Amino acid sequence: MRVALLVVGIVVLIGGLGTLGYAYFTANGAQTAYNIFCSPGSIFYGTYNESVCATFQATAARYNQVALVAGLVAIIGLALTVAGAALKGPPEVRVPVPMYAPTPAPPPVPPAWQKTCAQCGRQNPPENRFCAGCGAALP
Numbered sequence: 001m002r003v004a005l006l007v008v009g010i011v012v013l014i015g016g017l018g019t020l021g022y023a024y025f026t027a028n029g030a031q032t033a034y035n036i037f038c039s040p041g042s043i044f045y046g047t048y049n050e051s052v053c054a055t056f057q058a059t060a061a062r063y064n065q066v067a068l069v070a071g072l073v074a075i076i077g078l079a080l081t082v083a084g085a086a087l088k089g090p091p092e093v094r095v096p097v098p099m100y101a102p103t104p105a106p107p108p109v110p111p112a113w114q115k116t117c118a119q120c121g122r123q124n125p126p127e128n129r130f131c132a133g134c135g136a137a138l139p
Helices: 002-037 051-087
Strands: none
Touching: 002 051
């Protein structure tokens, strides 16, 4: 959920900001064209007829509205991004893995033909009567 909110928020934020920039500069360009070519007192006044001047004004007004809506969309994207970043916890649910102690290795089993000394634990051939390590008597 957290990652989805972050991704959607960032996409909406970038889309809103991109549209806002495009609409702002288009509206500004149309208003500038109107001011240059259609305003009384301008040196280019009268270059275009009234229908072209009306189109400049309508374009500026329309793109100002688009810029306003795009700004609201960018604010919603920012809110989604902040909400996704503020959520607590990991981005995905992790199942804990139980930890067990390793099983101990079984003690080494002496071959059946050897005798084990009861005193030192040394392995001796079956014909020995005494331990080769400590000299104790073997069973």
